[in-house]
Amino acid sequence: MQPAGIHHVSIMVPDVEAALAFYVDVLGLTPRSDRPDFGIGGAWLDAAGQQIHLVEGATPNRAGQHFALRVDDLDAVMTELRGKGYDVPDAFHSGVGRQTTVDDPAGNMVELNQPD
Secondary structure (H helix, E strand, C coil): CCCCCCCCCEEEEEEEHHHHHHHHHHHCCCCCCCCCCCCCCCCCCCCCCCCEEEEECCCCCCCCCEEECCCHHHHHHHHHHCCCCCCCCCCECCCCCEEEECCCCCCCCCEEEECC
């Protein structure tokens, strides 16, 4: 097998509307209109050509699972998020760039990564 890329990442959120407000209004993702009716709540979002799928349900216990959004100016993003009241740790070098994290309203960890 030779993967061509990642099609989407799905995350569980108990409150889809609160998650949408965070991912769209705070992180700048774009809602997609092509999500079929699966019989459960959710939403599909676009992040610079990649998809994030929100699925209504209980958030799993935090055990390190996360996904990362690539950003061009991590310092500006950290300042913006902190200004909106989000807890954002100081960035650190991870070997592939600088990174930090922010939690969505359900407690899912989102890594913010600025490559070297």
